Amino acid sequence: MSRYFLVLSYCGTKFNGWQSQNRQQESRCVQEVLENSFFTLTRNHHEITGCGRTDTGVHAKRYIAHVDSNSDLTDPRFLVKINTLLPEDIVIHDIFKVKDSAHARFDAVSRSYTYHIHLSKSPFPELSFHYFYKKPQLHVLNEAAGLLLKYQDFNTFCKTKTDVTSTICNITKANWIMIDEDHLEFQISADRFLRGMVRLITGMCLDVDRGKLSLDEVRYSLENKSRLPRHWSVPALGLFLKDIEYPDIIRENK
Numbered sequence: 001m002s003r004y005f006l007v008l009s010y011c012g013t014k015f016n017g018w019q020s021q022n023r024q025q026e027s028r029c030v031q032e033v034l035e036n037s038f039f040t041l042t043r044n045h046h047e048i049t050g051c052g053r054t055d056t057g058v059h060a061k062r063y064i065a066h067v068d069s070n071s072d073l074t075d076p077r078f079l080v081k082i083n084t085l086l087p088e089d090i091v092i093h094d095i096f097k098v099k100d101s102a103h104a105r106f107d108a109v110s111r112s113y114t115y116h117i118h119l120s121k122s123p124f125p126e127l128s129f130h131y132f133y134k135k136p137q138l139h140v141l142n143e144a145a146g147l148l149l150k151y152q153d154f155n156t157f158c159k160t161k162t163d164v165t166s167t168i169c170n171i172t173k174a175n176w177i178m179i180d181e182d183h184l185e186f187q188i189s190a191d192r193f194l195r196g197m198v199r200l201i202t203g204m205c206l207d208v209d210r211g212k213l214s215l216d217e218v219r220y221s222l223e224n225k226s227r228l229p230r231h232w233s234v235p236a237l238g239l240f241l242k243d244i245e246y247p248d249i250i251r252e253n254k
Contacts, residue, residue: 057236203232
């Protein structure tokens with residue numbers, strides 16, 4: 001039995017996140033689709049563990065999961081066959097062997113997300129949020145995002161009714177960039193994120209630009225670990241898990 005890391009991407013539009021939150025209800029989740037495809041190909045059940053849960057509708061460009069198997073999953077033929085079985089909205093890019101103790105979730109040292117916004121109406125479905133308010137001021141968005149780097153407790157940006165025991169996160173990057181005149185992107189990296197955190201932070205930055213929140217109100221809430229006087233969780237469709245980083249030592253023979 002060997003442990004493998006899977007490097008995959010998925011479009012979250014038609015998924016109820018990585019893992020189904022309610023087993024009583026019928027829902028389509030990424031983990032289940034992957035495990036069913038593995039069973040079809042190998043005729044053995046494989047439990048696949050992800051690097052974390054993504055909410056309904058959230059996408060992933062580079063998601064990492066691990067799986068234990070008696071089969072040689074590094075055989076190039078396996079990668080071709082499993083991708084043939086998987087639906088169009090999931091692809092596995094790479095499979096490599098890691099140490100038996102390597103864990104996709106607990107060994108991750110950094111996670112990066114991006115949130116995409118388009119500023120003008122388009123007839124084509126895009127994986128970004130159509131922001132129809134006034135064109136945001138980039139320097140204001142970055143001033144709001146820059147506040148985050150001064151704090152570690154983010155209870156302010158944690159959804160209610162969660163089972164987290166700690167709201168401490170070490171954010172290493174938080175900034176906005178203009179891709180072009182109609183495309184804004186928010187980039188954020190940290191060692192961990194709380195449930196709904198990135199979408200709430202994105203909404204906060206946009207609300208500061210719109211004058212719905214002040215920087216002083218954001219500071220007060222962060223310092224007192226309290227909810228914002230106004231909180232906005234932007235839609236899931238613009239959010240991508242972009243990358244996960246691990247120590248090199250998790251790979252076998254390294």
